[in-house]
Amino acid sequence: MNIHIYKNKKELDQAVADILIEHVRQNPTITLGLATGSTPIGVYDLLIKDHQMNQTDYSRVTTVNLDEYVKIGKNHPESYFSFMKKNLFDHINIQMDQVHLPDGETDDLDQACEAYNLVLSQHIPDIQILGIGGNGHIGFNEPGTPFDMKTHIVKLAEKTRKDNARFFESLDDVPKEAITMGIQNIMDARKIILMASGANKAEAVKQMLSGPITEQLPASVLQNHPNVEVYIDKEAAKLII
Numbered sequence: 001m002n003i004h005i006y007k008n009k010k011e012l013d014q015a016v017a018d019i020l021i022e023h024v025r026q027n028p029t030i031t032l033g034l035a036t037g038s039t040p041i042g043v044y045d046l047l048i049k050d051h052q053m054n055q056t057d058y059s060r061v062t063t064v065n066l067d068e069y070v071k072i073g074k075n076h077p078e079s080y081f082s083f084m085k086k087n088l089f090d091h092i093n094i095q096m097d098q099v100h101l102p103d104g105e106t107d108d109l110d111q112a113c114e115a116y117n118l119v120l121s122q123h124i125p126d127i128q129i130l131g132i133g134g135n136g137h138i139g140f141n142e143p144g145t146p147f148d149m150k151t152h153i154v155k156l157a158e159k160t161r162k163d164n165a166r167f168f169e170s171l172d173d174v175p176k177e178a179i180t181m182g183i184q185n186i187m188d189a190r191k192i193i194l195m196a197s198g199a200n201k202a203e204a205v206k207q208m209l210s211g212p213i214t215e216q217l218p219a220s221v222l223q224n225h226p227n228v229e230v231y232i233d234k235e236a237a238k239l240i241i
Ligand SMILES: N[C@@H]1[C@@H](O)[C@H](O)[C@@H](COP(=O)(O)O)O[C@@H]1O
Pocket: 035, 036, 037, 038, 039, 040, 066, 067, 130, 131, 132, 133, 134, 138, 139, 140, 160, 164
């Protein structure tokens, strides 16, 4: 894994945005794997600014998102579909029939997992953006998730629900389940860019980079991927430098 450490989140965001913009320009039909959470928001802002200033074209880009909450409905303000629209899709010229998120709204969640695996087999991400949970989760693959799983339904760890409660009115409103790409789907991406910032990610970053490869720290599986770039700020890097 190549590690890039930046003075602050702003510089980190710019570096990741520059890479994405460059790839979209060179390959207008690229498939981007996208993530939610606070971490990528700054990058999405920069993609929007660049699109407005330089007209970078997203009309033939396909996107696949990592995950979605179960049972809160696509149009709920805190669904990941709404998040992606608000923070990126509504502000660039992407075609909404080319954006894909797993369906957490249906009653037949097994079928939704199958359907998303099919989407992912047709649209393998050229670049997958990843954040990391404080417990080392990627997507919503919580500690203990077998590495060979594909899209599946997860019961969210209490730590994850608490970490994400800031987006909801109260902890009770945070969904208890999600539908997520499995680790195997994530490992299929041709290139992975993992981003992390802040001291609360430092331990997970250290374990991911130099700890044992273990299902107890899902991100450690990335040590087995041939093309991973890790973009972190000084705070997130404080236990490795
Ligand atoms: N499902 C998402 C992950 O994809 C994300 O990477 C992680 C970190 O979130 P944040 O970037 O807000 O710290 O949390 C959520 O649980």
